Amino acid sequence: MTTEHNTQPVIEAANLDLTFQTNDGPVHALKDVNLTIDKGDFVSFIGPSGCGKTTFLRCIAALETPTGGTLSVNGMTPDEARRKRAYGYVFQAAGLYPWRTIAKNIKLPLEIMGYSKAEQDERVSKVLELVDLAGFGGKFPWQLSGGMQQRASIARALAFDADILLMDEPFGALDEIVRDHLNEQLLHLWDRTNKTIGFVTHSIPEAVYLSTKIVVMSPRPGRITDVIESPLPRERPLDIRDSKEFIEIAHRVRDGLRAGHSYDD
Amino acid sequence: MRSFLPVLTVLAVIVGLWYLAVGPMNIRVSLDQAERAGQVVTPEGSRVRQETSVWILMAKNPGQIALGYDLERPRLPTPVQVGQELWKTTGEMAMRGRAMSKRSLIYHGWITLQSTLWGFVLGTALGILGAVAIVYSRVMDMSLMPWAIISQTIPIVALAPMIIVLSSQLGIEGRGVPKAIISAYLCYFPVLVGMVKGLRSPAISQLDLLQTYNATGLQAFLKLRLPSSVPYLFTSLKVGIAAALVGTIVGELPTGAISGLGARILIGDQFGTPLSIWAALLAAAILAGILVTVLDVLQRVTLKRMGMSA
Numbered sequence: 001m002t003t004e005h006n007t008q009p010v011i012e013a014a015n016l017d018l019t020f021q022t023n024d025g026p027v028h029a030l031k032d033v034n035l036t037i038d039k040g041d042f043v044s045f046i047g048p049s050g051c052g053k054t055t056f057l058r059c060i061a062a063l064e065t066p067t068g069g070t071l072s073v074n075g076m077t078p079d080e081a082r083r084k085r086a087y088g089y090v091f092q093a094a095g096l097y098p099w100r101t102i103a104k105n106i107k108l109p110l111e112i113m114g115y116s117k118a119e120q121d122e123r124v125s126k127v128l129e130l131v132d133l134a135g136f137g138g139k140f141p142w143q144l145s146g147g148m149q150q151r152a153s154i155a156r157a158l159a160f161d162a163d164i165l166l167m168d169e170p171f172g173a174l175d176e177i178v179r180d181h182l183n184e185q186l187l188h189l190w191d192r193t194n195k196t197i198g199f200v201t202h203s204i205p206e207a208v209y210l211s212t213k214i215v216v217m218s219p220r221p222g223r224i225t226d227v228i229e230s231p232l233p234r235e236r237p238l239d240i241r242d243s244k245e246f247i248e249i250a251h252r253v254r255d256g257l258r259a260g261h262s263y264d265d
Numbered sequence: 266m267r268s269f270l271p272v273l274t275v276l277a278v279i280v281g282l283w284y285l286a287v288g289p290m291n292i293r294v295s296l297d298q299a300e301r302a303g304q305v306v307t308p309e310g311s312r313v314r315q316e317t318s319v320w321i322l323m324a325k326n327p328g329q330i331a332l333g334y335d336l337e338r339p340r341l342p343t344p345v346q347v348g349q350e351l352w353k354t355t356g357e358m359a360m361r362g363r364a365m366s367k368r369s370l371i372y373h374g375w376i377t378l379q380s381t382l383w384g385f386v387l388g389t390a391l392g393i394l395g396a397v398a399i400v401y402s403r404v405m406d407m408s409l410m411p412w413a414i415i416s417q418t419i420p421i422v423a424l425a426p427m428i429i430v431l432s433s434q435l436g437i438e439g440r441g442v443p444k445a446i447i448s449a450y451l452c453y454f455p456v457l458v459g460m461v462k463g464l465r466s467p468a469i470s471q472l473d474l475l476q477t478y479n480a481t482g483l484q485a486f487l488k489l490r491l492p493s494s495v496p497y498l499f500t501s502l503k504v505g506i507a508a509a510l511v512g513t514i515v516g517e518l519p520t521g522a523i524s525g526l527g528a529r530i531l532i533g534d535q536f537g538t539p540l541s542i543w544a545a546l547l548a549a550a551i552l553a554g555i556l557v558t559v560l561d562v563l564q565r566v567t568l569k570r571m572g573m574s575a
Contacts, residue, residue, distance in 0.1 A: 082479055
């Protein structure tokens, strides 16, 4: 690995602003956001609703257009990066097509991107393996549990092997136990693929457990109030959550959330 | 199959009401007939009875009510009479190998069915194309949709003769084409409305997902919008085919057609043979039932195979 390659940030936001014009006047979804994400980072965005965490993720994905500042993804504009299929995006709802089998659902981006039949099959079996769903390719979405469906949707985002994985509260609708399990699997996956992950959540333990970098945000206007570099090792068993370091980081996140919280004024 | 009993119950109620209605509806004819046969009825004279209400007539002549249930030319035939007439003009003729005779309802039903299917195909195609245009173009959405709605407020009975005249002016022979156009005119609307809804049914996040793949508009249409619209399409098709049948029958009514179920209804009216009107009506209802059922079965099979059955 050359050091130069390593220092090139994957995502870089400088003075980013996004203001929505609504009937009730302008809404500052993002204000003066500055953030650098390096290759291989696992970055969580945490904050109360309305803090702009999802909006920021959508800006990276070029699903929203900032109204000010600069944002680059892989050294390009977000829209260029989108056209180059630089990232895979996972939504809160699995959003699998009910008329396609799991394998066919994972093939969807591959079909759109024009991969050959043979390569499609090869990639599908590879990512099914990655998310621990080997053997479920022939099933329809309704035959799978919610957690399995979400894993399938992660596999779909991984299928075309983009370097960046953007996840918008992917486990938000799942219960605690399934969520723990998926978090563990996600870390494994990140470790094996060395992808750069942007992860939106509103669960403090989830953010601390997963991330190398935790971005604490607060609403009105949506802004970053704290960026915490996690000292936890890459290898993280579930019981790391009982360690002193873990509890300290969680504490700092909670403090950051409280500081930026405008509910109690 | 669970819906079988409720459907049968409703049917039984309808038949019951029908039987009850036959008495008052036919009492005048029964009394006229009885009087001519030399029986004593009160009051005497058809003219006088015209001014008496049917309820009084029934109360004064209870013995003659039963006659109304077995008249040759009843005002309102009994369900059994209609059934017999229907059998006489369909099954019985088919067994004698004369299914396609001009007196057979199978022949007339076939004529009507052909136009209905052409109209259905034409109307469905127009409806789907219109829906695609509306969903993909804001201009079309604002210009086409109001006209589509206005088009359905024009009484088809008024429009049908004009379509026939116009098409003959254009040198189109026969009634098949204008009938199909009339039928399509009624059929396209439910398909259009249903397909607009269906093509717009994918969630925003679904469309965003395709955006992240940098999918083209055509890919989004073929892979997401079109499959998503299938349940809506089938529901509209069921309404559409029934509308197409009504359109064809209306197209046969005021236009001097001599074949088709609509023509049978009109001719039955002109020649004072209510039985043949009712038989044609029932035949049309059965035809509609079959067409809708076929689509319903297709819908179930398709949605099941697509993993979308409710």
